[in-house]
Amino acid sequence: MKDPKVILITGASSGIGEALALEYATEGVTVILVGRDLDRLDSVAAQCRDFGAEVRLATIDVTEGKFFSQWLEGVDSTTPIDLVIANAGISGGTSGGGEPDEQVRRIFAVNVDGVLNTVHPLIARMTERRRGQIALMSSLAAFRGFPGAPAYCASKAAVRSYGESLRGALAPDGIEVSVICPGFIRTRMTEVNGFKMPFLMEAGRAARIVKRGLARNKARIAFPFPTYFAAWLIGALAPTLTDPWLRRTPKKPALEEPKAE
Numbered sequence: 001m002k003d004p005k006v007i008l009i010t011g012a013s014s015g016i017g018e019a020l021a022l023e024y025a026t027e028g029v030t031v032i033l034v035g036r037d038l039d040r041l042d043s044v045a046a047q048c049r050d051f052g053a054e055v056r057l058a059t060i061d062v063t064e065g066k067f068f069s070q071w072l073e074g075v076d077s078t079t080p081i082d083l084v085i086a087n088a089g090i091s092g093g094t095s096g097g098g099e100p101d102e103q104v105r106r107i108f109a110v111n112v113d114g115v116l117n118t119v120h121p122l123i124a125r126m127t128e129r130r131r132g133q134i135a136l137m138s139s140l141a142a143f144r145g146f147p148g149a150p151a152y153c154a155s156k157a158a159v160r161s162y163g164e165s166l167r168g169a170l171a172p173d174g175i176e177v178s179v180i181c182p183g184f185i186r187t188r189m190t191e192v193n194g195f196k197m198p199f200l201m202e203a204g205r206a207a208r209i210v211k212r213g214l215a216r217n218k219a220r221i222a223f224p225f226p227t228y229f230a231a232w233l234i235g236a237l238a239p240t241l242t243d244p245w246l247r248r249t250p251k252k253p254a255l256e257e258p259k260a261e
């Protein structure tokens with residue numbers, strides 16, 4: 001959608017979500033920021049206001065489905081949302097061992113249920129208006145399961161596939177759906193990685209690419225190209241060819257917040 005006027009972003013308190021909020025913030029635009037950390041959200045909100053945007057913010061855990069849904073419906077009733085970006089997410093890996101059950105479930109709860117909790121309350125409303133855009137944050141990790149981060153890869157694969165399906169399902173209702181698949185972006189999420197991240201990109205640049213892709217209603221916004229091509233190829237090749245190499249790839253550290261708060 002070109003020039004959305006009301007944009008809701010989850011995970012707006014840091015990283016890509018923060019960069020997207022700053023990218024969209026301008027006069028005549030309302031940005032609605034969702035995250036859990038009030039201090040960081042306040043700081044993003046202040047920067048958005050400096051750019052002339054109207055700002056609403058809320059500290060909400062996206063896994064709190066019922067409360068989140070009621071809040072979203074209230075917000076959409078007073079400020080109909082043009083573009084929702086379901087961006088909040090967490091990641092964690094195996095650190096080389098197994099992945100604890102608690103971590104797996106928390107990653108699925110935030111990355112999959114959290115995305116559904118963000119977009120489902122808005123679909124019927126957008127359908128009624130025959131207007132709206134939904135952007136789902138997946139990852140290049142969606143193209144092949146990596147042994148170092150099983151739950152993260154699986155959660156992002158689910159989001160990617162769901163978004164691709166929704167796009168076709170909702171097109172007749174006039175709703176645009178895009179799936180975002182970034183490679184390595186410099187954020188709090190990747191700063192814990194103790195390995196070299198190829199083609200690491202700054203969050204501001206990533207946000208500009210995403211905004212441009214959403215304005216063009218691209219089905220898949222995947223970048224940077226070299227990492228996208230590598231992810232696509234690894235996913236396309238037979239597992240017997242890729243498994244031995246994948247088993248030697250670096251392992252992401254375990255999640256630091258596996259417990260549900």
Ligand SMILES: NC(=O)c1ccc[n+]([C@@H]2O[C@H](COP(=O)([O-])OP(=O)(O)OC[C@H]3O[C@@H](n4cnc5c(N)ncnc54)[C@H](OP(=O)(O)O)[C@@H]3O)[C@@H](O)[C@H]2O)c1
Nearest residue numbers: 011013014015016035036037061062089139184185187189
């Ligand atoms: N960085 C990368 O290389 C990369 C690559 C591909 C995809 N992604 C995806 O991009 C998205 C943003 O990640 P990032 O890299 O920008 O990391 P980040 O800086 O850690 O940002 C994650 C955001 O999600 C929010 N969040 C986490 N759990 C939440 C919950 N339960 N409820 C509400 N908000 C929650 C965090 O807010 P609070 O801390 O305030 O809760 C924060 O604003 C994620 O979905 C991630 O998987 C990142």
